[in-house]
Amino acid sequence: MSLLIELYLTFLKIGAFAFGGGYAVLSLIEREIVTNKGWITLREFTDVIGISQMTPGPIAINAATFVGYKVGGPIGSFFATLGVVTVSFILISIASHYMAKFKESKVMKACLMGMRPALIGLIISAFLSLGKESYKDFKSVLVGIGVMGLLLSKKINPILVIVMAGAVGVIIF
Structure with a gap:
């Protein structure tokens, strides 16, 4: 199978199961592109x-774009990104047609209520996996605790916190 088709199909699979947003799909992306491939x-x-x-x-789209570029250059980036958005595009196109009809469905509400705890589990799984790689020493733990403290106690924009953490990294590492 050509690399471009493999990129497309791998990210199509990721996109098909990307319920719950980017953080929930991180563990799936990691398993597919780091562990399996x-x-x-x-x-x-x-x-x-x-x-x-x-x-x-x-x-998920940004990750597909970056990984696709690393693996297959600009055209690989295109195929990976196309793969990750294909299922969402199709489902949103269909769902928008029927959303009003099923908006108050008890079955739909129950299904979504059942998926919420699973999505939190996926986010925690991604956190633990990334944490093993990120928290290598006491300084990294301090940066992580500092960022968490800022985000929980202040209304600081997360982008600003990332930039500040980068500056701290330049200083202490």
């Missing part, structure tokens, strides 16, 4: 997440 290392994946956070757009 070996296209990037866990350290590179952590960097992709950081870059994806600092650039506009959904994290």
